[in-house]
Amino acid sequence: MGVRVFRLNPAREKEGKFRTYHVEVQEGARVLHVLHAIHAEDPTLSYRYCCGTGQCGSCAVRVDGEPKLACMTEARDGMTVEPLNLPVRKDLVVEMEPALAQIAPLLPKGQAECPAQEQIAAIKPLRDCIECLACVSVCPAMEVAEFAGPTAMRQGMRLALDPRDSGGRIPEAIRAGLFTCTTCQACWKVCPKDIQIPGKAIEKLRALANREGLTLPRHLEIVQLVKETGRTVPRTETSFLEQVDEVIEPAGPVKATVGFFVGCMYNLRLPKTALDAIEVLKRNGVRVIIPHEQVCCGSPLIRTGQLEYLPTLQGKNIECFTSRGIDTVMTMCAGCGSTLKNDYRTPFTVKDVNEILTEIGIEPPARLPLTVTYHDPCHLLRGQGIRDQPRALIRRVADLKEMAVVKCCGAGGGTRSGAPDVSRALALKRDEEIEKTGADCVISSCPFCEFHIGTFSETPVKNVTTLLLEGYRKKDEGKA
Numbered sequence: 001m002g003v004r005v006f007r008l009n010p011a012r013e014k015e016g017k018f019r020t021y022h023v024e025v026q027e028g029a030r031v032l033h034v035l036h037a038i039h040a041e042d043p044t045l046s047y048r049y050c051c052g053t054g055q056c057g058s059c060a061v062r063v064d065g066e067p068k069l070a071c072m073t074e075a076r077d078g079m080t081v082e083p084l085n086l087p088v089r090k091d092l093v094v095e096m097e098p099a100l101a102q103i104a105p106l107l108p109k110g111q112a113e114c115p116a117q118e119q120i121a122a123i124k125p126l127r128d129c130i131e132c133l134a135c136v137s138v139c140p141a142m143e144v145a146e147f148a149g150p151t152a153m154r155q156g157m158r159l160a161l162d163p164r165d166s167g168g169r170i171p172e173a174i175r176a177g178l179f180t181c182t183t184c185q186a187c188w189k190v191c192p193k194d195i196q197i198p199g200k201a202i203e204k205l206r207a208l209a210n211r212e213g214l215t216l217p218r219h220l221e222i223v224q225l226v227k228e229t230g231r232t233v234p235r236t237e238t239s240f241l242e243q244v245d246e247v248i249e250p251a252g253p254v255k256a257t258v259g260f261f262v263g264c265m266y267n268l269r270l271p272k273t274a275l276d277a278i279e280v281l282k283r284n285g286v287r288v289i290i291p292h293e294q295v296c297c298g299s300p301l302i303r304t305g306q307l308e309y310l311p312t313l314q315g316k317n318i319e320c321f322t323s324r325g326i327d328t329v330m331t332m333c334a335g336c337g338s339t340l341k342n343d344y345r346t347p348f349t350v351k352d353v354n355e356i357l358t359e360i361g362i363e364p365p366a367r368l369p370l371t372v373t374y375h376d377p378c379h380l381l382r383g384q385g386i387r388d389q390p391r392a393l394i395r396r397v398a399d400l401k402e403m404a405v406v407k408c409c410g411a412g413g414g415t416r417s418g419a420p421d422v423s424r425a426l427a428l429k430r431d432e433e434i435e436k437t438g439a440d441c442v443i444s445s446c447p448f449c450e451f452h453i454g455t456f457s458e459t460p461v462k463n464v465t466t467l468l469l470e471g472y473r474k475k476d477e478g479k480a
C-alpha cells in the first residue's frame with residue numbers, strides 16, 4: 001500500500017513535506033496499523049495513539065483531508081495522512097494542551113445534589129467526548145475570534161446541566177465567545193462520537209442565556225421584528241410575495257407540484273433571485289403554490305436561543321401548507337430548508353430546490369463561457385446533506401472550479417448581527433479562497449451566503465437557479 005505522510009520536525013525545518021511510503025498491511029487494516037508499519041521501517045515518524053479502539057482520542061489525524069481517528073479508519077491505497085489543523089509539534093503530533101485547558105472541570109457545590117434521571121439523560125450525549133480535538137481543528141470561528149471552541153462549549157453545557165456544579169456556566173460561556181459560533185456544524189460532522197455540539201450545546205447555552213436576560217441586544221431586536229411583522233428582515237422594497245400569484249402554472253405539462261416556502265431573505269432582501277427560480281421551475285414543468293400568509297421559519301430564533309415565539313411561527317407555516325393539501329414543500333434558502341427538515345415535525349415532505357430540479361431532470365440550458373466556483377452553504381451541505389445536486393446543475397451551464405477548502409462564509413448563527421467583526425473576518429477569508437480559483441463568479445444556494453459573500457467579495461455572486469436561467473436565456477437568444 002502506498003501512503004503519503006506529512007513530515008515536519010520544527011527543530012530542524014520550517015516547512016513540512018509529504019513523504020511516500022510503501023508498506024505491506026493486511027486487508028482491512030486501519031490507518032493506525034499503516035502508521036505502525038511505517039514506524040517499523042522509519043522510527044523517526046512521530047504519531048500518537050493509546051487505546052487502539054476509539055476510546056482515548058489521541059490518534060486523531062487528517063486522512064485525505066478529513067479529521068479521523070487513525071485507529072478506527074480503514075486504510076486506503078494512495079491515502080494522505082496529515083496532522084490535524086492545529087500547531088504541529090512533530091510530524092502527526094499536534095499541540096493539544098491549549099485547547100484541552102479550555103475544557104472546564106466540574107466545580108462541586110458545598111452540598112452535593114445528585115442529578116435526576118432526566119438530567120443524566122440530558123447530560124449523556126455531551127459526556128461522550130474523548131478529547132480528540134477534531135472539532136477544534138475545523139472550527140472557523142476559532143480562526144478569527146477569541147473563542148474557546150466547540151468542545152469547551154460542549155463541556156460548558158454539560159456542566160450547566162449538572163446540579164452538582166457551582167460554576168456560573170452561562171456568563172463563562174459568553175465570555176468564552178458563545179455568540180461567535182456561526183452554527184456551521186463543521187464540529188459535529190467530524191466528531192467521532194457524533195456529538196451535536198451546535199444544537200445540543202451552543203444553541204442550548206444561548207437559550208439558557210436568554211432565560212438569564214443575557215441575549216445580545218441585536219438578537220432581541222430580531223424577535224421584536226418577527227413578532228410585529230412575521231419576518232426577521234425589515235421590508236425595504238417590494239417583496240417577492242407581493243409580486244407573485246398564489247399558484248404559478250408551468251409553461252408545459254405538469255411534472256411536479258410543490259408548495260414554496262420562500263423565507264425572509266428571498267422574500268425581502270433578494271426577491272429577484274426567487275423570481276429567477278420561479279422562471280426555471282416554470283420552464284421545467286413544476287407547478288408552484290405559494291401561500292402568501294407564510295411567515296419566518298424561526299431559524300434565527302433557534303440559532304440565537306430565543307424559543308418562546310417559535311411554536312407560533314411553526315404552527316402558522318405548517319397550517320398554510322397543509323390547508324392547501326400540499327405534499328411537498330420546496331425551500332431555496334439553506335437555513336429554512338434545514339430548519340423545516342430538522343426542527344419541525346411536518347406532515348409534508350421538505351425538499352430543497354436543487355433536489356427538486358435534479359429529481360425531475362431539467363431541460364438542457366445553453367452553456368455560458370464562464371468558469372465559476374461553488375460555495376457550499378453550511379445548512380445545505382451539513383444541515384441537509386446536499387452536495388452533489390447543485391454541482392451537477394452548475395456543470396450543465398458553466399465550468400466549475402472547486403475551492404481548496406469547504407468553509408463557512410460567516411453569515412450564520414446570528415453572527416452577522418451579533419458579532420459583525422467575526423462575521424466579516426470569515427467572509428474575507430472565504431473571499432481569499434474564491435479569489436484563488438480565478439472564477440468569473442461564485443455560485444451558491446442560500447440567500448445568507450449570497451448576500452454576505454456579495455458584501456465582501458469583488459467577485460459577482462449568483463444563485464444556482466439564476467445561473468440556469470441565464471443559460472436558458474442564451475438558448476432562447478440563439479433560437480431567435
Ligand code: SF4
Pocket residue numbers: 135138139140141142149150180181182183184185186187188197198202
Ligand atoms: S458550529 Fe462551526 S463555528 Fe460553531 S463551534 Fe462548531 S465548528 Fe465552530
Ligand code: SF4
Pocket residue numbers: 057128129130131132133134135136150151154187190191192193194195
Ligand atoms: S466533541 Fe467530538 S470531536 Fe470534539 S474533542 Fe470531543 S470527541 Fe473529539
Ligand code: FES
Pocket residue numbers: 048049050051052053054055056057058059060069070071072
Ligand atoms: S488510539 Fe485511542 S482513539 Fe485511537
